[in-house]
Amino acid sequence: xxxxxxxxxxxxxxxxxxxxxxxxxxxxxxxxxxxxxxxxxxxxxxxxxxxxxxxxxxxxxxxxxxxxxxxxxxxxxxxxxxxxxxxxxxxxxxxxxxxxxxxxxxxxxxxxxxxxxxxxxxxxxxxxxxxxxxxxxxxxxxxxxxxxxxxxxxxxxxxxxxxxxxxxxxxxxxxxxxxxxxxxxxxxxxxxxxxxxxxxxxxxxxxxxxxxxxxxxxxxxxxxxxxxxxxxxxxxxxxxxxxxxxxxxxxxxxxxxxxxxxxxxxxxxxxxxxxxxxxxxxxxxxxxxxxxxxxxxxxxxxxxxxxxxxxxxxxxxxxxxxxxxxxxxxxxxxxxxxxxxxxxxxxxxxxxxxxxxxxxxxxxxxxxxx
Amino acid sequence: xxxxxxxxxxxxxxxxxxxxxxxxxxxxxxxxxxxxxxxxxxxxxxxxxxxxxxxxxxxxxxxxxxxxxxxxxxxxxxxxxxxxxxxxxxxxxxxxxxxxxxxxxxxxxxxxxxxxxxxxxxxxxxxxxxxxxxxxxxxxxxxxxxxxxxxxxxxxxxxxxxxxxxxxxxxxxxxxxxxxxxxxxxxxxxxxxxxxxxxxxxxxxxxxxxxxxxxxxxxxxxxxxxxxxxxxxxxxxxxxxxxxxxxxxxxxxxxxx
Ligand SMILES: Nc1ncnc2c1ncn2[C@@H]1O[C@H](COP(=O)(O)OP(=O)(O)OP(=O)(O)O)[C@@H](O)[C@H]1O
Ligand SMILES: [Mg+2]
Numbered sequence: 063x064x065x066x067x068x069x070x071x072x073x074x075x076x077x078x079x080x081x082x083x084x085x086x087x088x089x090x091x092x093x094x095x096x097x098x099x100x101x102x103x104x105x106x107x108x109x110x111x112x113x114x115x116x117x118x119x120x121x122x123x124x125x126x127x128x129x130x131x132x133x134x135x136x137x138x139x140x141x142x143x144x145x146x147x148x149x150x151x152x153x154x155x156x157x158x159x160x161x162x163x164x165x166x167x168x169x170x171x172x173x174x175x176x177x178x179x180x181x182x183x184x185x186x187x188x189x190x191x192x193x194x195x196x197x198x199x200x201x202x203x204x205x206x207x208x209x210x211x212x213x214x215x216x217x218x219x220x221x222x223x224x225x226x227x228x229x230x231x232x233x234x235x236x237x238x239x240x241x242x243x244x245x246x247x248x249x250x251x252x253x254x255x256x257x258x259x260x261x262x263x264x265x266x267x268x269x270x271x272x273x274x275x276x277x278x279x280x281x282x283x284x285x286x287x288x289x290x291x292x293x294x295x296x297x298x299x300x301x302x303x304x305x306x307x308x309x310x311x312x313x314x315x316x317x318x319x320x321x322x323x324x325x326x327x328x329x330x331x332x333x334x335x336x337x338x339x340x341x342x343x344x345x346x347x348x349x350x351x352x353x354x355x356x357x358x359x360x361x362x363x364x365x366x367x368x369x370x371x372x373x374x375x376x377x378x379x380x381x382x383x384x385x386x387x388x389x390x391x392x393x394x395x396x397x398x399x400x401x402x403x404x405x406x407x408x409x410x411x412x413x414x415x416x417x418x419x420x421x422x423x424x425x426x427x428x429x430x431x432x
Numbered sequence: 433x434x435x436x437x438x439x440x441x442x443x444x445x446x447x448x449x450x451x452x453x454x455x456x457x458x459x460x461x462x463x464x465x466x467x468x469x470x471x472x473x474x475x476x477x478x479x480x481x482x483x484x485x486x487x488x489x490x491x492x493x494x495x496x497x498x499x500x501x502x503x504x505x506x507x508x509x510x511x512x513x514x515x516x517x518x519x520x521x522x523x524x525x526x527x528x529x530x531x532x533x534x535x536x537x538x539x540x541x542x543x544x545x546x547x548x549x550x551x552x553x554x555x556x557x558x559x560x561x562x563x564x565x566x567x568x569x570x571x572x573x574x575x576x577x578x579x580x581x582x583x584x585x586x587x588x589x590x591x592x593x594x595x596x597x598x599x600x601x602x603x604x605x606x607x608x609x610x611x612x613x614x615x616x617x618x619x620x621x622x623x624x625x626x627x628x629x630x631x632x633x634x635x636x637x638x639x640x641x642x643x644x645x646x647x648x649x650x651x652x653x654x655x656x657x658x659x660x661x662x663x664x665x666x667x668x669x670x671x672x673x674x675x676x677x678x679x680x681x682x683x684x685x686x687x688x689x
Contacts, residue, residue: 066536066545070522070529077524260524269518273581276484276514277537278506 063290064283071261071291078260085257085299086306089250093307096246097239112140113182116160118147120167128197135193139185162186236397241369243313244392247304249366251328252385254296255336255353258288263346285337285423293333297326316395320404327411328388332357334418341425360385384410435498437462437589437620438483443492445478445644453478454644455492460622462588465615467635468624469669475644476624477517480593483622484514496589510538513587513619517594519578523567527558527577530566535584548584555610556580572603579607583614590614591622596630608634628669638669642677 075081115136119126133143146154151163151174161182163174173190175183236244265271274284304325307313315321335356339349361367364385380386387407394401401407436459445453453475460466470476481487483494485505494501496508521530531549540548553559556576561569566577575595583590592611596604612634615621625631631638632652639649648655656667659675 064536066532066541070525070533073529074522074524264522264524268522269516269520270522272481272484272486272516272518273514273520273534274537275486276509276512277534278509278539279537 064279064287067279067283067287068290068294071287072295074261074264075257075291075295078257081257081260082299085250085253085296086303089246089300089303090307090310093239093243093246093311093313096242097237097311112142113161113179114142114144114159115186116144116146116151116154116163118145118151118163118165123166123168124201125166125171125194125197128193132193136189139189141186141189164190236393239311240314240396241393243307243311244315244396245366245369245389247300247307247325248328248385248388248392249357249361250303251296251300251325252332252357252360253354254293254300254329254332255339256350257295257299258292258333258336258340259346259350261288261291262340262349266344266346281423281426285419285426288337288340289330289333289419289422292336293326293329296329296332300325300329314396315392316397316399321392321395324388324391324404324407324411327408327415328384331384331411331414331418334415334422338418338422338425341422357385359383365389384414436460436495437464437497438622439493439495440479440483441493441495443479443482443494444490445475445482445487446490451490452644453482453489456641456644456646457492458639458646458649460620462620463615463618464637465611465621465623465635467631467638468622468641469626469628469631469638469673470624470641471626474626474641476641477593479641480514480591480622480624483591484512485509510585511588513582513585513590515579515582515590515592515595517597519574521566521574521577521581524565526563526565527553527569527580528562530577531580531584534581538585540585545584548586552580552584555583555613557606572599572606575599575603575607579610587619589620589622593624594626595623596625596627604630628673632669640673640676647676648672 119129125132129143136143144160146160146163151165154160155163155174155176161176161179164186165172165174171190171194173187175186177183265274279287308315336349336353339353340346343349343352360383363379364370364383364387365380366385366389370380370386370389384407387403387410391401391403391407394403438458438460440456440458443453443456444451452473456475456479468476468479478487482489483496483501485501496505497511499508501508520534522533525533528549531552532545535545535548535552549562550559553562556579558573558576558580561573566574569577579592579595590611595607595611599607608630611621611623615634621634623631623635635652637649637651638655639646640655641647648658650658652669655669655672659672660667
């Protein structure tokens, strides 16, 4: 292990103030902004006077069984759900009887809102969107389980009430502070290739690669001298951002040792991809831009910018992003204390480390020729 | 005669079909200070880079310490110190950290490494500036640090590729003196430059290179005898070069800079 080379490369990375700022201060600021922006939104929502939403539901709508849950969810947000089987919907809204109206049909629902009451419309929309999304997801799950014979329908029938109750157990939701507090530590961990730019650009600006190649170091040692400092520095910087943001904003992380382990693996995966990209392009700027773009796309589909449970991307795109699995695992650690995604998350990260580790060291070899 | 430390046979490098090093053959013996003199673009750096295995030759053979470089470079690397033409130091590392980093690449650790750092910095006269970031150094100090980074593992062969470009006369004289000292302590030196007075001052044997070819080789006396019949001529190397090539060295050395 080329310890002294690793140590000095770490010094170079820590001495670059721009990267330190980017890796420690930026995530804290973003977490602060997003969670407080959300808090403000919720606070302003709370200042809105309680209002009534009318509804109408078809006779055979499968959503009928969920009505009481929906009423409960609405009541939590100071919204009263009242049934209006008759009457022109537009008139009900226009004459102020109800603020909004939802027409629940067999496999869909239509939401009527008044353009004058924007805030109320927003709240109504978010309640219904979230609720129906969960109901659909849960019934899809039950259906799939029934098809696979995991749940016996006959057994369920006579005991229908308790059965539907169980189905309705929805995923616990994180608060916005917890969500963003976790998600942005993950996102920045995936930006872990950035600080290494301090080393690579300093080497290439000077004739250091030549001098190194004249030395007795092996290619594996050179690889380690890039990879190890890259993930260690990112991990330490993330640890700082993590600790500070958790203390400042009271972010709840679950399963701390496991979460730390997953973040460590995430920084290693990012470092492996990063070293590969630095070898692939001769210009540091190009590698950094490509790396950031890649992280951004993975983050976009993985829930870094909009909570993944509100996303309506094709599920395939979401599932292609390693960030999605890390996000989901860590958020569920926080809300439930366990996650069914842990296994996939670990396999994905370790796979990335191996694949890009091998590709990166292969490119190291190529660099020696000239 | 002792075995040659460096032996080049028909060494050739072509870029896009154009030979920038063209059938260079020479031998450097232990204890020599060998000067490679030539204008910009003559192919000096390319030759040095091929000796150090940084550039693959198109044709020809290189032996270092009696062994073929192609088959057995690992051991030779430990005995080789290369000071590249461009600076190869980290600006954001202190002087001693730079020396530590590059010396450690040869597997030197612990107390031995500490001593090597002290010795190297002392040798180039940067002992008092060991804790200064190298980005804050003057041009001459950077050049000296560049040398310190290549000598910590006590190489037997030191290759200097224009170590004095762009620095003031004091720093240049200091470096030349130190190269002499290193030679007296037993190191074999290859020194490339397009400054004649440097080559004249320190080199025991000189090769003149132009357009990738060695056009003359020998001691200064032998080179002078090549172009004049007078027994004890006071001709300078510059005049020798001019006579051999019909061109002024300085002219295109500076014209191409
Ligand atoms: N990688 C390369 N690709 C193409 N041409 C090259 C390459 N490296 C060097 N050359 C060409 O080879 C020639 C010799 O270059 P070299 O650097 O060896 O000269 P030099 O004698 O060291 O000159 P200087 O005094 O400027 O350092 C130059 O014309 C240069 O343009
Ligand atoms: Mg040169």
